Amino acid sequence: MNTQQHTVSRRDFIRISAFAGGGLVLGFKLFSSCGPQQEAGVIYELNAFVKIDTNGEVTLMNPNPEIGQGVKTALPMLVAEELDVDWQDVKVEQAGLDTGKYRRQIAGGSGSVRDSWESFRKAGATARQMLINAAAATWDVAPGDCTTEKGQVIHHDSGRKLGYGELVERAATLEVPEDVPVKPIASFAIIGQWIPNVDNSAIVTGQYKYGIDTKREGMRYAALVRPPAFGQTLKAYDDTETLQQQGVERVLRIDNKIAVLGRSTWEVMQGAKKIKAEWEDGEQMESTADYQRKFREIVARRPAGDPQRKDGDVQQAYNNAAKVFEAVYEAPFLAHNTMEPMNFYADVRADGVELYGPIQTPERTRATVAKLVDVPEEKVTVMMTRMGGGFGRRLMSDFVEEAALVSKTAGVPVNLIWSREDDMGGGYYRPMCTYRYKAAVDADGRLIAWQHQSVGTTGNPARAGSFPAGAVPNLQVDAQEYKTPVTTAPWRGPIHNFIAFSEQSFFDEVAHAIGKDPVTFRLEVLEQAKQQPAGELEYDPDRFAGVIKKAAAMAGWGTPKGPNIFQGVAAQYSFNSYVAQVAEVEKRDDGKLKIKRIYCAVDCGIVVNKSGAENVVEGGIIDGIGHAMYPELTLTRGKPDQLNFNTYRMIRMAEVPEIEIQFIESDIDPTGLGEPGLPPAGPAVANAAYAATGVRLRTQPFVKSGLFA
Amino acid sequence: MATIQLTVNRKAYEVDVDPQMPLLWVLRDVIGLTGTKFGCGIAQCGACTVHIDDAAVRSCAIPVESAANQSITTIEGLSADGSHPVQRAWEQIDVPQCGYCQAGQIMTAVALLKKNPNPTDEAINESMTNICRCGTYNRIKKAIKLAAEGA
Numbered sequence: 001m002n003t004q005q006h007t008v009s010r011r012d013f014i015r016i017s018a019f020a021g022g023g024l025v026l027g028f029k030l031f032s033s034c035g036p037q038q039e040a041g042v043i044y045e046l047n048a049f050v051k052i053d054t055n056g057e058v059t060l061m062n063p064n065p066e067i068g069q070g071v072k073t074a075l076p077m078l079v080a081e082e083l084d085v086d087w088q089d090v091k092v093e094q095a096g097l098d099t100g101k102y103r104r105q106i107a108g109g110s111g112s113v114r115d116s117w118e119s120f121r122k123a124g125a126t127a128r129q130m131l132i133n134a135a136a137a138t139w140d141v142a143p144g145d146c147t148t149e150k151g152q153v154i155h156h157d158s159g160r161k162l163g164y165g166e167l168v169e170r171a172a173t174l175e176v177p178e179d180v181p182v183k184p185i186a187s188f189a190i191i192g193q194w195i196p197n198v199d200n201s202a203i204v205t206g207q208y209k210y211g212i213d214t215k216r217e218g219m220r221y222a223a224l225v226r227p228p229a230f231g232q233t234l235k236a237y238d239d240t241e242t243l244q245q246q247g248v249e250r251v252l253r254i255d256n257k258i259a260v261l262g263r264s265t266w267e268v269m270q271g272a273k274k275i276k277a278e279w280e281d282g283e284q285m286e287s288t289a290d291y292q293r294k295f296r297e298i299v300a301r302r303p304a305g306d307p308q309r310k311d312g313d314v315q316q317a318y319n320n321a322a323k324v325f326e327a328v329y330e331a332p333f334l335a336h337n338t339m340e341p342m343n344f345y346a347d348v349r350a351d352g353v354e355l356y357g358p359i360q361t362p363e364r365t366r367a368t369v370a371k372l373v374d375v376p377e378e379k380v381t382v383m384m385t386r387m388g389g390g391f392g393r394r395l396m397s398d399f400v401e402e403a404a405l406v407s408k409t410a411g412v413p414v415n416l417i418w419s420r421e422d423d424m425g426g427g428y429y430r431p432m433c434t435y436r437y438k439a440a441v442d443a444d445g446r447l448i449a450w451q452h453q454s455v456g457t458t459g460n461p462a463r464a465g466s467f468p469a470g471a472v473p474n475l476q477v478d479a480q481e482y483k484t485p486v487t488t489a490p491w492r493g494p495i496h497n498f499i500a501f502s503e504q505s506f507f508d509e510v511a512h513a514i515g516k517d518p519v520t521f522r523l524e525v526l527e528q529a530k531q532q533p534a535g536e537l538e539y540d541p542d543r544f545a546g547v548i549k550k551a552a553a554m555a556g557w558g559t560p561k562g563p564n565i566f567q568g569v570a571a572q573y574s575f576n577s578y579v580a581q582v583a584e585v586e587k588r589d590d591g592k593l594k595i596k597r598i599y600c601a602v603d604c605g606i607v608v609n610k611s612g613a614e615n616v617v618e619g620g621i622i623d624g625i626g627h628a629m630y631p632e633l634t635l636t637r638g639k640p641d642q643l644n645f646n647t648y649r650m651i652r653m654a655e656v657p658e659i660e661i662q663f664i665e666s667d668i669d670p671t672g673l674g675e676p677g678l679p680p681a682g683p684a685v686a687n688a689a690y691a692a693t694g695v696r697l698r699t700q701p702f703v704k705s706g707l708f709a
Numbered sequence: 710m711a712t713i714q715l716t717v718n719r720k721a722y723e724v725d726v727d728p729q730m731p732l733l734w735v736l737r738d739v740i741g742l743t744g745t746k747f748g749c750g751i752a753q754c755g756a757c758t759v760h761i762d763d764a765a766v767r768s769c770a771i772p773v774e775s776a777a778n779q780s781i782t783t784i785e786g787l788s789a790d791g792s793h794p795v796q797r798a799w800e801q802i803d804v805p806q807c808g809y810c811q812a813g814q815i816m817t818a819v820a821l822l823k824k825n826p827n828p829t830d831e832a833i834n835e836s837m838t839n840i841c842r843c844g845t846y847n848r849i850k851k852a853i854k855l856a857a858e859g860a
Binding site for chain 2: 068069070203204212221264341386417419421615620622651654656
């Protein structure tokens, strides 16, 4: 337990330059008492990321939300590297939302490591320099004559040593040095190592408290009854049976929903099921079949509005082309299905609000909730728990807003917990969309035109710079949004998760149609981008080609490992990283396909944590295969047809292929990794399926094709 | 309401609850053992897996009354300090991403290894039907094999 010392003298406060983006951070004393028998050390905060106890214990703060992407391990590694401590001796703590100390406390856009790379290392290096300066002052020697090694400062000439714990009190009183250099890449000792997740022991023993596990004195559990179909509004309800449910204490109307409060999760969920509600349909109660039909109509002509991108003239290119190809690709809605359903603890009082739970966007959520419950933002605290998955769902704060409104209305702290049915039926889906492609090649087999016409529910605009943009002289991208009451949200690798499938599959179609090897054709087009870039080029053609060549080499491209093994390739540039994959499928005796193996090459610049990087890319591949293969979220008159895992099929162990991943050695600053592993997996499988069967998969989920075992 | 005697992690509890309340919610909300997780409520995902005697069961679909007077083990009771070979293997392979499903995965794996100390890939696939949304399946398989070797 840490308590801040009440009498902090003026000189204990130190201004720190804005190296950490937060502006001012300081060393104030905090007492650390680990138990009555152990002598309490005093904790000093050298900056927003580094706390050192006078007993020598080093605590590093992770400011970003952890959703399973591994930042709670990777970000403190950046600080530890420069602080020069043994990773084994470091403790990591999650920081709550603190915009005075930290910037960009968000889990989204695969951006945490990218964005922290400079500032976090600088924070570690600056704290280290303060400890060196403190030792130099103690010994009356020049700081330049001292060095550090695993938590100690050493004086070169005399060999004298002092531990960080012995130095921290003095270090905290010294001026904060500016522009402290960071280590050269060649001398990294922690970055690039295989470091396990810092919460592992709490996870494998069941001790880690996720948001859903929150239980406080005076708290009530809450369940909400929501409209069963998108676009419906609540007309009336009868709560007689609900109030007879044991454990249920209150029923409240919250806008268009009904809250049931009580003493246990199950009892309030039972109570919620017993609400008899009358819902009124809205004007737009559409079904999946309606969307499919309308989307096909829209992409058959050019979607409305200005093109997202226009290079050259595609129509003219078609007139001069040797061959022209066209195809339509379709994607269903997908639910995020985090294993930990949406939940949040909220305690809304007139004098302040406590929010505690799983949220990817604490800063935006604080602002939204403050406004909603009419409490000044500075009186709202947000603490992020490790999340049982995010995938983009927890970028939204709808469930936090619900918890806050229920707490405010009921006047008690609540933990609002969604059932799986609430979660799967509750919207914020990956948008449903239809993409139409058209491409042309000249007599030499050169790709001269590429056209992409897309329509989808909110959030699906095409990515105008996506491959092969930049390589093709005539290119046009048009995108149209179709407004519906169905809520959509970013879903791991937004747009990439589908555009990679459609683009990389259609590209494969063209390659096969003109008799070119799919790997060779990709490399040729990337060479076109390099030699004669057309319009803006978002990616580096050499790095892109690098991962394709690597994955092809790993797989032994062109020489499959048996007569019944077929290969497919796909690659995608996303979140500044390059990922290529080769899928191998086996055609069994009954003609059905089984996905055997994925070879994956990644160029994400410097790899910070080997274990975490491999884990999250492997997970991305499995996620990509799983969602391309099995589930779809369909609607009948606005009502989701799938509400749990008995009808919404998730990939399980028996369906998972072997996966081999290699990272390109690099000294380029790290780029995104939480999402980029996913997009190429679906198209690599679809392209392998084509190689095996001659059947082109243009609609997800693939399982509906009947090709797979 | 009924008074029900439970033995959880070798400790006796007497709970006063609706006998139909699933074991999962009695463990979590009444006894306070939150290591066992809620995922689907219909025995599909396995996040709620516990042992009754040595068998892995999905506690979200077991009315508490049918678990009365039996020996229930949860993730908290697997070892005092995370030293069970399966827990150690999970740490060594660095299995977890978000970590939420892992208690259920571990409990399923422990029950499998008790029945079949050296499972083949097929046997592992057959028993390990729990959902991991992060996709740690291949590391789970590796960890099970490591635990099997070490046992």
